[in-house]
Each structure stands twice: as C-alpha cells, then as structure tokens.
Amino acid sequence: MKTLIIYTHPNHQSLSYAFLQKVVQGSRENPKISEVRVLDLYEEGFNPVLVFNEHKRRRDMHADPDLAIYREQLSWAEKIVFVYPIWWGRPPAMLMGYIDQMFSSGFAYKDKGGMLPEGLLKGKSVVCISSMKGPVLYPLYWLNNAHKVLMKKALFNYVGIKKVKFFEFGSMESPRGKQQQKLEKVYDYFKTVER
Template sequence: MKTLIIFTHPAPESLNRSFLNSAMEGLSSNMGSDSVEVLDLYKENFNPALVFNDEKRRRSMSKDPELESYRKMIQRADTILLIYPLWWGRPPAMLMGFFDKVLSSGFAYKQTEGKILPEGLLKGKRVICVSTMKGPKGYPALVLRNAHKVLMKKAIFNFVGIKKVKFFEFGSMESPRGKQEKKLEKIKDYMQKLKPV
C-alpha cells in the first residue's frame, strides 16, 4: 500500500505540521516509511495559478511536462492523505490550484461521447482529508451546510472516480482547551490501523 500525503500549510511550525508528523508516525509503524511519500506544496513552491496561452492550452494540461511528477505521485498512491487548514470554509487556494492543474481531463477524467458526465480515471484509490480550523467543530455543518465536504467529496474526488473519501474536521485548534494532543493521537492511531484499499 502506497500513501501520498499532500501537505498544505505555509507555517513551518503549525499545528497542521504536527498532524503531518502524527500521520507519518502512524503510517510508518503500520507499513514502513518507504511506502509513504510527502508532497509539501509550499516547500515545493508549487505555482497554483492556471496559465493558458499559445504554448499552454487547457486541452493539453494532462501532458504538461511541468506537472508530470505530480501525476506520477498520484498514480503510485493507493491512499491520498490531505492535510490542510480550512480558511473561509474551504481548503487553501494553494491546494485548490493543485487540483485545478493536476486533476485534468485526460489524466483524472475523460469525456465519453454520448454520456452526460465524464468518466473518472482514478478509480480504486481512497482519500483521507484532515482539516483544521479556528472555529468550533460544528461550524461547517451548521453554518456552511457542509460545503467543504460536498466540495471535496462530490465536486472533486467522486468526479475523478474516487468514491472512498474520509473526513477528519478538527475545530477550536487555537483554543487552549482544544484538546490538540488527543486529536493528534487520533490521527496517529487511525493511520496505524489503516488497511489496504
């Protein structure tokens, strides 16, 4: 089982980094460190901005050589673990730009003549989303009607063929009473017990 962790937070010493460390510790003890690959989008200086011109056309994105290494990472992975904060009720623009550029037509999905919806090409994988927020845990469900989960599960991952999507939404992360250690331990424990897809 190969796991790709896509980490998206600009602060080197953030709580998100602690979640990354907990996840890696759990995964390494479960399946060995060789089976875990980490993509830190900020450390990578990933450019999330789409550019279309005479050299870069939307229909050619799945063959863009600048994105080839990321496509290979996703192809290798059985499990894609995303660790990110929720800002304005959604993942950071850096992560959304990664999806815009890498999950392109011809790689992540294809349109078949005569069918209304495209066919997802990333079947057989699973996604685990670990997100943090300053607000209370129930905020996305009560105020935003689970917009974050709908976006990630339905609009992105189900669309590209990934049906197994698990969420961990941790709130009150900046509160001294936020029970951060228990939350970190929960992720470590989950990764230690993770079974093949």
Template sequence: MNLLVIYTHPNHQSLSYAFLQKVLEGSRENPRISGIQVLDLYAESFDPVLVYNEEKRRRDMHREPSLAKYREQIQWADKLVFVYPIFWGRPPAMLLGYIDRMFSSGFGYRDNGRLLPEGLLKGKSAVCISTMKGPERIYPWFYLNNAHKVLMGRALLRYVGIRPVKFFEFGSMESPKGRHEKKLNKVYTYFKNLEH
C-alpha cells in the same frame, strides 16, 4: 499500500504540521503501508496558477512537462492524504490550485457524453485532515451544509473517481480547550491501524 501525503501549510510550526507528523508516525508503524511520499506544496514552491492560452491549450494540460513528477506521484499512490487548514470555509488556494492543475481532462477524468465524466483515478481513496479556528459543527448549523466536504468529497475527488473519502475535521484548534493531543492521537491511531 502506497500513501501520497499532500501537505499544504506555509508554517512548519503549525498544528497542521503536527498532524502531518502523526500521519507519518502512524503510517511507519503500519506493516500494510509499504511506501510513503510527502509532497509539501509550499516547500516545493508548487505553482498553483492555472494558465491556458494560445500556446498552452486546456486539452493538453494532462501532458504538461513541468507536472510529470506530480502525475507520477498520484499514479503511484493507492491513497491520497491531504493535510491542510480551512481558510474562509475552504482549503487553501495553494491546494485548490494543485487540484486545478493536476486533475485535468485526460489525466483525472475523461468526457464520455454522459452527465458525469469517467473518473480516471478509480481504485484510489483519500483522507482529508483539516483544522479550523471555529467549531467543526458551524457548517451544518450556519451554512445548512458542510461546504468543505461537498467541495473536496463530491465536487473534486469523486469527480475523478477517488472514493471513498474519509474526513477528519478538527475545529476550535486555536483554543486552549481544543483537545489537541486527543485529536493528534486519533490521527496517529487511524493510520497505524489502516487496512486499505
């Protein structure tokens, strides 16, 4: 199994970075995981701005030369692992920009005349590991649904054929009572024992 870990946080002293290290630690101890690549979007200076105009047509985005390396990473991976904080109830703009540019028509999906297009990334699965200041139960209570899970799981990843999607949502992470070590170990154990 090949893992592409997409890390999206500007600070390497952050709790998100600690979760990234636990993903890597557990994965390296798992004999079923044969390959690991890490894409640090901020360190990479990834350009999240989606541009199409008279010169750059939307229908040609899946052939954008500057994104070839990132397309190869996604094609190589069996599982995509996203590690990021929750900003304003959603992933960082940097990560959403990556998805905007990478999951384009012709690479992520193909229109087929039906209600939903054909997902071209079928056979891959994903794990989303997110941290937030507020309690994780705030979404269903305050917003009547979990907008973050709907966005990442259904509107984005399922749309391009990636499923299943496993979520680790860790809340109260700025609190001294946030049980950080327990949560970090939960991620480590998951990847150490991951079978597929």
C-alpha cells in the same frame, strides 16, 4: 499500500504540520503501508496559478511536462492524504491551485458525452485532515457542509475515488481544543488502517 501525503501550510510550526508528523509516524508503523511519500506544496514551490495562452491550452494540461512529476505521484499512490487548514470555509488557495491543475481531463477523468465522466483514478482512497479556528459544527450548519461537498462530491467522486474519509477538527486555536487528543486520533488511524 503506497501512500502519498500532500501537505499544504506555509508554517512548519503549525498544528497542520503536527498532524502531518502524526500521519507519517502512524503510516511508517503500519505494516500494511509499504511506502510513504510527502509532497509539501509550499516547500516544493508549487505554482498554483493556472496559465492558458497560445503556448499552454487547458485541453493539454494532462500532458503538461511541468506537471509530470506530480502526475506520477498521484498515479503511484493507492492512498492519498491531504493535510491542510480550513481558511474561509475551504482549503487554501495553494491546494486548490494544485487540484485545478492535477485533476485534469485526460488524467483524472475522461468525458463520455453524458452528465458524468469516467473517473480515471478508480481504486484509490483519500483521507482529508483539516483544522479550523471555528467550532467543528460551523461548516455543517452555517456553510451547508460546503467543504466536504466540494472535496468528496465535486472532486473525488467525479474522478472515480469513492472511498473518502474526513478528519475535520474545529476550535483548534482554543486552549480547550483537545489538540493532543486529536493528534493521537490521527496517529492511531494511520497506524492501523488497512485500505
């Protein structure tokens, strides 16, 4: 299983970075995972800003040569892992800018003229690992589960990815947040996951 980890946090001293390290460690110890690649969007200097003008049109985004390396990574991966914090009830703008550009028509999906498109990323699986300052039930009860709905239904299911798992950890700035226990939970999952 070829695994691409997309990490989105500007601070390598953060808890998100500790989760990244556990994903990498568990994946490298898992005999079912043949190769691991990490894309650190901030370290990479990924430009999340959409630009459309007389030279760049939205309908051509799937063939933008500046994004070819990122399309290759997504095509290569069988499992895609996103590691990011929840800020204002959603992933960071950097990650949303990546999603806006990479999950484009002609690459991630194809319009068929009906209500739903043909997903072109079928057969892949996704894991989202997110952490937040607020309590874990805050997104569910206060925000109507907006984060999971956005990621699973509005994005991944739309492009054909049906297998989506979430690790959504709350109270991560609390001394009672059980951070080490949650880091080990992520490590154990990636050490043993089969698909």
